[in-house]
Amino acid sequence: MTNSEATTVQDERGFWKDTGKTGITSWIFSTDHKRIGFLYFYTVFSFFLVAVILGILMRIELMAPGRTIMGPQTYNALFTVHGVIMIFLFILPGFQGVFGNLLMPIQIGARDVAFPRLNLLSWWIYITGAATIITSLFTGSGPPDTGWTFYVPFSARTGTNVTLAVFGVFLIGMSAILTGLNFVTTIHRLRAEGMTWGRIPLFVWSVYATAWVQVLATPILGITLLLIIAERVLGAGLFDPGRGGDPLMYQHLFWIYSHPAVYIMILPAMGVISEIIPVFSRKPIFGYGMIAMSSLAIAAAGSLVWGHHMFTSGMSDLAVLVFSFLTFVVAIPSAIKVFNWVSTLYKGSISLEAPMLFALGFILLFSIGGLTGLILGSAATDIHVHDTQFVVGHFHYVIFGGSGFAFFGAMHYWFPKFFGRRYREKLALAAWILLFIGFNVMYFSMMVLGVEGMPRRYYDYLPEFHALNLTSTFGSWILFAGMVIMLVNLFHGLLRGEPVERNPWGGATLEWSIPTPPPTDNFVEEPVVTHGPYDFKGSGIP
Amino acid sequence: MSSITPEQHVVSYGKLAATWLALMALTVLTIWVSFQDLGIFRVWAALSIASLKSGLVIAIFMQMKYENRLLKWLLFLALATLAIFIGLTFVDVLYR
Numbered sequence: 001m002t003n004s005e006a007t008t009v010q011d012e013r014g015f016w017k018d019t020g021k022t023g024i025t026s027w028i029f030s031t032d033h034k035r036i037g038f039l040y041f042y043t044v045f046s047f048f049l050v051a052v053i054l055g056i057l058m059r060i061e062l063m064a065p066g067r068t069i070m071g072p073q074t075y076n077a078l079f080t081v082h083g084v085i086m087i088f089l090f091i092l093p094g095f096q097g098v099f100g101n102l103l104m105p106i107q108i109g110a111r112d113v114a115f116p117r118l119n120l121l122s123w124w125i126y127i128t129g130a131a132t133i134i135t136s137l138f139t140g141s142g143p144p145d146t147g148w149t150f151y152v153p154f155s156a157r158t159g160t161n162v163t164l165a166v167f168g169v170f171l172i173g174m175s176a177i178l179t180g181l182n183f184v185t186t187i188h189r190l191r192a193e194g195m196t197w198g199r200i201p202l203f204v205w206s207v208y209a210t211a212w213v214q215v216l217a218t219p220i221l222g223i224t225l226l227l228i229i230a231e232r233v234l235g236a237g238l239f240d241p242g243r244g245g246d247p248l249m250y251q252h253l254f255w256i257y258s259h260p261a262v263y264i265m266i267l268p269a270m271g272v273i274s275e276i277i278p279v280f281s282r283k284p285i286f287g288y289g290m291i292a293m294s295s296l297a298i299a300a301a302g303s304l305v306w307g308h309h310m311f312t313s314g315m316s317d318l319a320v321l322v323f324s325f326l327t328f329v330v331a332i333p334s335a336i337k338v339f340n341w342v343s344t345l346y347k348g349s350i351s352l353e354a355p356m357l358f359a360l361g362f363i364l365l366f367s368i369g370g371l372t373g374l375i376l377g378s379a380a381t382d383i384h385v386h387d388t389q390f391v392v393g394h395f396h397y398v399i400f401g402g403s404g405f406a407f408f409g410a411m412h413y414w415f416p417k418f419f420g421r422r423y424r425e426k427l428a429l430a431a432w433i434l435l436f437i438g439f440n441v442m443y444f445s446m447m448v449l450g451v452e453g454m455p456r457r458y459y460d461y462l463p464e465f466h467a468l469n470l471t472s473t474f475g476s477w478i479l480f481a482g483m484v485i486m487l488v489n490l491f492h493g494l495l496r497g498e499p500v501e502r503n504p505w506g507g508a509t510l511e512w513s514i515p516t517p518p519p520t521d522n523f524v525e526e527p528v529v530t531h532g533p534y535d536f537k538g539s540g541i542p
Numbered sequence: 543m544s545s546i547t548p549e550q551h552v553v554s555y556g557k558l559a560a561t562w563l564a565l566m567a568l569t570v571l572t573i574w575v576s577f578q579d580l581g582i583f584r585v586w587a588a589l590s591i592a593s594l595k596s597g598l599v600i601a602i603f604m605q606m607k608y609e610n611r612l613l614k615w616l617l618f619l620a621l622a623t624l625a626i627f628i629g630l631t632f633v634d635v636l637y638r
C-alpha cells in the first residue's frame with residue numbers, strides 16, 4: 001500500500017502489454033479479468049451506440065403527428081429492437097461484465113476471478129447470443145415487433161422473427177448466470193488477507209447482491225423464453241386459454257425475472273455512486289453497513305414485486321394489493337441509500353469533477369425515477385398512467401438517469417486507472433451539462449405527455465400532444481450532442497491525455513494502491529488489508 | 543484439490559430400496575389424490591406430495607443429507623426463492 005510511489009504511464013504499460021498471444025487472440029482468448037472487462041466494454045458500448053441511434057430515429061418520427069420518417073411497422077420494430085439491445089445487450093451485462101470484471105477482483109485483493117475460463121466463456125456466450133439477436137433482425141420475415149417484453153398472445157402469433165430473437169436472449173441469460181456464479185464464488189473465496197466482510201468496498205457489495213439476483217432469477221427468464229418457442233414451434237397452448245392455458249402466466253413468469261432484472265441494472269450503479277461520493281467529498285461514507293445491507297435488501301425485496309407490472313392485466317384484486325404493498329417496501333432500502341449519500345456530502349470537502357457530477361446527477365435523476373415509480377406502484381394511480389408515455393419517462397429516469405449516468409460516471413472515475421491518462425475536465429463538464437439538460441428536456445416532457453394521456457408504443461398521436469413531443473425531440477438532440485462531446489473527450493484523453501499517477505482522485509480502495517495501469521496479476525505483492533475502504537486517514541491519504 | 547473434495551458416503555442398498563419404495567408409494571398417492579374432489583386443496587395436496595418426493599430424491603439419491611451445512615443452505619435458499627415465487631403467483635391464481 002505505497003500510495004506515495006508515483007508510477008506513470010511511461011514506465012509501465014501494465015496489463016496492456018502483450019501476454020504471449022498476438023493480435024486479437026490476446027484479447028478474445030484471454031482469461032485476464034481486465035481484458036475480459038474491456039471485451040465487454042467495447043461490445044456493450046457499441047450496442048449502446050446503435051440503440052441510441054434507434055432512439056434518436058424514434059424521436060424524429062414523433063416530432064410531428066402522422067408519418068414523419070417511418071410507418072407503423074418500422075416504428076414497432078424500432079422500439080422493440082431499441083429495448084432489446086438496451087436492456088439485454090447493454091445495461092444488463094454492462095455493469096457486471098465491464099466494471100464487475102475490471103474492478104471487483106482488484107477491490108477485494110484477488111489476482112483474478114474464481115473461474116477465469118468460465119468468465120471468458122460467459123463473454124463468448126454473450127457474443128453468441130448477441131449475434132443471434134442481430135441475425136434475427138435481418139432474417140426470417142422481419143425484425144420482432146413485440147416490444148422487449150415479448151408478451152403473449154401476440155409474440156406467439158406474430159409472423160416476425162421472434163423465435164430467433166428470443167433464443168438469443170436465452171443465451172444472454174445463460175451468460176449472466178455464469179457471471180453471477182463466478183462473482184459470488186470470487187467474493188466468498190478470493191478476498192485478500194484482512195479483507196473482512198466489513199471492509200469490502202460498497203461497489204463489491206452491490207456486485208455481490210446483483211450476482212445473487214443473476215443466479216436466482218435468470219433461469220426463470222430462460223425457461224419462460226423457451227416456453228414462447230414451444231408455443232410458436234410446437235403449438236403447446238401453454239398461454240392459450242382456449243386450450244387450458246393462461247396468458248397471464250406468461251406475464252408472471254416474465255416479470256418474476258424482469259423486475260429483479262431492473263435491480264441487476266441499478267444495484268451496481270448504486271455501488272459506483274457509493275465509491276465516487278466519499279472520494280470526492282473527502283469523507284468516509286456515512287452508514288457503510290446500512291448501504292451494504294440495503295443492497296441485499298433491494299435484491300431480496302425487489303424480487304417480490306413483479307406483479308406491479310400487471311395491475312391492469314386482470315390479475316386478482318388481492319394480488320394487486322399484495323404487490324402494491326411490497327412495491328412500497330422496496331422504496332425503503334432505496335431511500336436509505338439516497339439519504340446516506342446525501343449525509344456523506346454533508347460538511348464534506350466537495351470537489352465537483354466529472355465523476356462527482358455524474359454521481360450527483362444520478363442522485364437527482366434516480367430520485368425522480370424512484371418517486372415516479374411509486375405513482376406506478378400504487379394501484380389506484382397506476383390505472384391512469386399505465387401504458388402511457390409516463391411509464392417510458394419514469395423508466396428512462398431510473399435506467400438512463402440512474403444506471404446510464406452511473407455508467408458514464410464510472411467511465412470517468414476509473415478511466416485514469418486503466419489508461420494511465422486523463423481526459424479534459426472542462427470538456428467533461430460541458431458534456432455533463434448538455435447530457436443533464438438534454439435528458440431532462442427529453443424525458444420530463446414524456447412524463448407530462450403520459451399524464452395528459454398519450455399512450456406509448458404508437459408512431460402517431462393526437463395534434464394536442466405536438467408541442468411536448470417536439471420539445472422531447474429537441475431534448476434528444478441536446479442529449480446526443482452531450483454524448484458525442486463526452487466520447488470525443490474520452491477518446492482524446494486515451495490518445496493524448498496527460499499521464500497520471502496511480503491515485504489521481506485520492507481513493508482509499510485497493511485499486512488505487514496498485515500501479516497505473518494495473519499489472520497483469522494486479523498486485524506486485526500480496527495485499528494485506530488493514531483499514532476500511534473509505535478510511536482515508538488510515539491509508540495515509542491527505 | 544483433495545482437501546475440498548467431500549468424503550464419499552456410501553448409502554446402503556437397504557436404504558436405497560426403502561427410498562425407492564417410498565417414492566413408489568407416494569406416486570400411487572399422487573394418482574389417488576388426483577381422483578378425490580378436494581376443491582381448492584387439490585393443488586396443495588399435489589404440490590405437497592411432489593415436494594416430499596423431490597425432498598427424498600435430493601436427500602438420499604443426490605446425497606444432500608451427507609453434505610456440509612453451506613451447501614444445504616445454498617440449496618435451501620434456491621428452493622425457498624422458488625417457493626416464494628410460486629406462492630406469490632398463487633395470490634393471483636387462487637383469488638382471480
